[in-house]
Amino acid sequence: MSVSLKVSLMAVRASALQAAAKDPDAKKAARTIRALSVDPLDELQHMVTLQPTVGDQRQLIDTSAVDVEMSGAVPPDIPTPAQRTIYRTEPVQAVRAGLVRPGAGPPV
Structure with a gap:
């Protein structure tokens, strides 16, 4: 609940x-x-x-200290709560990828 x-x-x-x-x-x-x-x-x-949504992810990537490659697009009909979840998950995945593959830009 x-x-x-x-x-x-x-x-x-x-x-x-x-x-x-x-x-x-x-x-x-x-x-x-x-x-x-x-x-x-x-x-x-x-x-x-x-709260930010997927539409704000380009700013997140541009201001991060991690070299990332952004590809693909999010369908416009994804509900806002799901977009917020995706937005919050991306930095975590980028950090994990950086730990596993130092120096390699993680895909987003």
């Missing part, structure tokens, strides 16, 4: 508790818990929106 899903469930359960609670202190606590869980969701959404 992802972090965002867990935090979403906390917000939903806090809302349910707020609606069902008879005690004013319990309602207030539930309202606080909900607010504390909704704010991180907004922050997570903002962070995800700012």
Whole structure:
């Protein structure tokens, strides 16, 4: 279960508790818990929106200290989360290739 899903469930359960609670202190606590869980969701959404995608890989390669050869193209219909995963994986693969084949430019 992802972090965002867990935090979403906390917000939903806090809302349910707020609606069902008879005690004013319990309602207030539930309202606080909900607010504390909704704010991180907004922050997570903002962070995800700012993450680079495959379209940013040329800049990654150009600014890296590793001599790499980029070939091929990523199909345009790959979902954004998959593009982020590819983007994050490429530097790891480049470093591994550099360790295994020092001096040889790893293909990307």
